Amino acid sequence: MQVYLATYGCQANERDSETILGMLEQMGYRETKKEEEADLILLNTCSIREKAEQKVFSYLGTLKQYKQDKPGLVIGLCGCMAQETDMIKLIRRRAPQVDLVLGTHKLHRLPEMIRNVQGGLGFQWDQEETGEIVEALPAIRPYPFKALVNITYGCNNFCTYCIVPYVRGRERSRRLEDILSESRQRVAEGAVELMYLGQNVNAYGKTLKDESADNKGKEASFANLLYRAQEIKELERIRYMTSHPRDFGEDLIRAIADCPKVSRHIHLPVQSGSSRILRQMNRGYSREEYLALVERIRRQVPEAVFTTDIIVGFPGETDEDLQDTITLLDQVGFDSAFTFMYSPRQGTPAAKLAEQIPLREKKARLQAVMAAQAGNSLRLHQELLGQTLHVLAESWDNGVLSGRADGNQLIHFPGEASGVGAFHQVKVKEAQTWTLKGETHGQE
Ligand code: SF4
Numbered sequence: 001m002q003v004y005l006a007t008y009g010c011q012a013n014e015r016d017s018e019t020i021l022g023m024l025e026q027m028g029y030r031e032t033k034k035e036e037e038a039d040l041i042l043l044n045t046c047s048i049r050e051k052a053e054q055k056v057f058s059y060l061g062t063l064k065q066y067k068q069d070k071p072g073l074v075i076g077l078c079g080c081m082a083q084e085t086d087m088i089k090l091i092r093r094r095a096p097q098v099d100l101v102l103g104t105h106k107l108h109r110l111p112e113m114i115r116n117v118q119g120g121l122g123f124q125w126d127q128e129e130t131g132e133i134v135e136a137l138p139a140i141r142p143y144p145f146k147a148l149v150n151i152t153y154g155c156n157n158f159c160t161y162c163i164v165p166y167v168r169g170r171e172r173s174r175r176l177e178d179i180l181s182e183s184r185q186r187v188a189e190g191a192v193e194l195m196y197l198g199q200n201v202n203a204y205g206k207t208l209k210d211e212s213a214d215n216k217g218k219e220a221s222f223a224n225l226l227y228r229a230q231e232i233k234e235l236e237r238i239r240y241m242t243s244h245p246r247d248f249g250e251d252l253i254r255a256i257a258d259c260p261k262v263s264r265h266i267h268l269p270v271q272s273g274s275s276r277i278l279r280q281m282n283r284g285y286s287r288e289e290y291l292a293l294v295e296r297i298r299r300q301v302p303e304a305v306f307t308t309d310i311i312v313g314f315p316g317e318t319d320e321d322l323q324d325t326i327t328l329l330d331q332v333g334f335d336s337a338f339t340f341m342y343s344p345r346q347g348t349p350a351a352k353l354a355e356q357i358p359l360r361e362k363k364a365r366l367q368a369v370m371a372a373q374a375g376n377s378l379r380l381h382q383e384l385l386g387q388t389l390h391v392l393a394e395s396w397d398n399g400v401l402s403g404r405a406d407g408n409q410l411i412h413f414p415g416e417a418s419g420v421g422a423f424h425q426v427k428v429k430e431a432q433t434w435t436l437k438g439e440t441h442g443q444e
Pocket of ligand 1 (some may be wrong): 154155157158162163164165183199200244
């Protein structure tokens with residue numbers, strides 16, 4: 001039996017897809033990259049932007065034919081879209097070829113639901129929010145040398161534009177010992193880099209403290225997790241995604257400064273440079289507070305490399321607000337920025353705001369922000385010329401290794417395929433806007 005799995009969106013979904021493939025392997029499935037060979041087609045979806053959802057519906061349309069050609073084919077939808085209110089109704093109406101819809105809370109039920117469909121029990125769905133964290137599910141990992149490790153699920157921040165708290169549920173933290181034990185396990189299997197994942201990793205442990213009457217969870221903070229992970233022998237680099245500026249405390253800055261294995265890349269989504277818009281987004285900080293945080297981090301971690309996320313065209317955004325975003329980009333000096341046009345998501349407060357910005361205007365603003373950021377990226381990359389970076393090679397093509405430096409810069413350099421999965425000392429020879437080129441000073 002073969003499964004075709006399409007993954008959309010963020011690293012949390014990539015991590016879920018690893019678990020999906022692990023569970024399916026135990027059922028006897030093998031992964032195929034060709035839909036026409038598959039007995040099971042699964043879409044692990046994202047609902048952050050409307051466009052991503054439209055893509056899924058149009059893809060489901062093309063799958064109708066596959067189902068007609070192969071009636072035993074099972075088609076399933078999971079991930080954030082599958083958790084949205086009304087999605088079951090919508091799927092039944094627009095894509096009746098779908099056999100199962102499984103939300104984000106009970107991934108472990110997937111094998112049972114597939115068996116039910118195959119057993120003739122008809123359409124299956126489960127969107128129940130349990131808040132429960134199921135540990136020790138199997139997984140198939142695409143890279144032996146790096147691993148994604150979940151530390152929190154869900155989010156409590158309720159930024160007014162964001163659907164995540166509604167589809168991923170309230171914030172839950174895994175137990176510190178479960179995370180450390182998974183980390184040690186991955187390293188024992190050969191991982192030299194771990195990526196700790198959560199919608200807001202800095203809030204890690206908060207819910208554990210709340211839930212623990214005897215304060216057992218007291219030591220579960222993100223800073224403490226970093227100190228403990230730093231002790232894992234053979235582990236060389238610790239990354240994390242995503243940090244919320246609101247919860248970036250002094251203890252965390254200290255931990256990053258104290259732990260040399262913790263990457264100097266700090267992805268700190270600002271979203272807007274205008275305090276007025278930030279307030280309307282319910283981000284919990286002002287422009288000045290964000291800039292002060294960057295300053296505090298730089299004082300203790302001078303080699304920190306910042307990247308960010310920007311949303312343009314939030315309802316009511318004026319030219320002046322946009323200028324505030326552009327000047328903030330210049331002021332901080334981000335190595336790169338993910339820039340997005342605001343996309344109204346049904347059920348979020350911002351979607352109901354009156355002053356929605358026309359698409360054409362949003363596109364023009366996006367161009368302006370991207371152009372400003374491109375200048376900054378090139379300038380910062382040029383400053384790296386002649387420097388030697390510590391790079392984990394992640395892929396090889398035709399005599400060229402590609403990898404990420406401690407600051408997450410993408411760099412290409414000549415090398416052998418056997419160099420994938422190892423760290424290299426790479427001297428920067430050429431700087432481009434989004435990438436660097438270098439030459440190796442040897443494998444470590
Ligand atoms: S912090 Fe805000 S943007 Fe990030 S997942 Fe939570 S609600 Fe969404």
